[in-house]
């Protein structure tokens with residue numbers, strides 16, 4: 001199995017734009033609210049088919 005993509009290393013690298021969430025063909029990404037009310041994508045290891053479309057769409 002290929003590696004699970006890493007969308008961001010720290011929250012400062014992610015604007016929470018949801019582009020990765022929207023493009024994922026496997027519905028493997030969920031936008032989860034943090035304690036401050038900002039949403040960040042979280043990948044479900046079991047659903048992810050390692051297509052890396054989420055990495056391609058992210059503009060950060």
Ligand code: SF4
Pocket residue numbers: 005023024025026027028029043047048049050051052053054055
């Ligand atoms: S690699 Fe593909 S399947 Fe996995 S989270 Fe990214 S877009 Fe979804």
Ligand code: SF4
Pocket residue numbers: 007008013014015016017018019020021041054057058059060
């Ligand atoms: S596409 Fe990039 S910046 Fe946008 S929510 Fe996903 S990881 Fe964050």
